[in-house]
Amino acid sequence: MDVLYFAWVRERIGLPKEKVETEAATVNDLVAELSAREDRYAAAFADLSALRVALDQELSDFDAPLQGVREVAFFPPMTGG
Amino acid sequence: MRIAVQQEEFDLGAEANAFAASDTANGAIVTFTGVVRDLARGDLDVMEIEHYPGMTERAITKIAEEAKSRWSLGDVLVIHRHGRLAPGDRIMMVATAAPHRKDAFEAAEYLMDYLKSRAPFWKKEISASGADWVAAKDEDEDALSRW
Incomplete structure (x- = not known):
């Protein structure tokens, strides 16, 4: 699946987008997998209350299942307007 | 209904005039403009305004559709810019047209409250003293609960 990062999450991880091969069942499982990779991921995902997640471009939750999902995006709370 | 997510400037007067001229059934036009403070x-x-291409348009369309279902609206316009802006530059505008002003005002406020916290934009302020991401405010999230 494609995993996208925005704003300071993108800066902390150091890239805007990557392809991830994963068997993760939920967003939380994916976060755990990514965090185990390298410190920069662990740092970005240290406080999930400061993050939001979108699945296929719809806001979702960290306990949501990933089955059938093609695009996951992590970002801080939005500041539009 | 028109949703535009763009880097380019927009002409507030021209947009407002064109929008206001669209339908004589609408006796009330409300416009709001956000400016870089x-x-x-x-x-x-x-x-610097970053956004999530694809999701941004979807999220704004959903917010505008919801506004149209809640209030008696003739038309809705949302223009939101991204990229590098300077103080005083216009970031975005919302316009609502309705037969009566209460619907136009309330729908415009609803659109603004939701665009603030549910449209995937992120602002970064760059000055001589550094670059900081603008943090979302609790009061902006709380504002959604009144709807």
Whole structure:
């Protein structure tokens, strides 16, 4: 699946987008997998209350299942307007 | 209904005039414009606005559709810019047209409240003293609960 990062999450991880091969069942499982990779991921995902997640471009939750999902995006709370 | 997510400037007067001229059934037109505000110390160089192409358009369309279902609206316009902006630059505008003003005002406020916290934009303030991501405010999230 494609995993996208925005704003300071993108800066902390150091890239805007990557392809991830994963068997993760939920967003939380994916976060755990990514965090185990390298410190920069662990740092970005240290406080999930400061993050939001979108699945296929719809806001979702960290306990949501990933089955059938093609695009996951992590970002801080939005500041539009 | 028109949703535009763009880097380019927009002409507030021309947009408002075209929008207001669209349908004589609408006796009320409300417009709101958001402008890049300087920092308190007056040294903001650039506001950089990042967004999530694809999701941004979807999220705004959903918010506008919801507004149309809640109020009696003739038309809705949302223009939101991204990229590098300077203090005083217009970031975005919302316009609502309705037969009566209450619907137009309330729907415009609803659109603004939701665009603030549910449209995937992120602002970064760049000044001589550094670059900081603008943090979302609790009061902005709380504002959604009144709807």
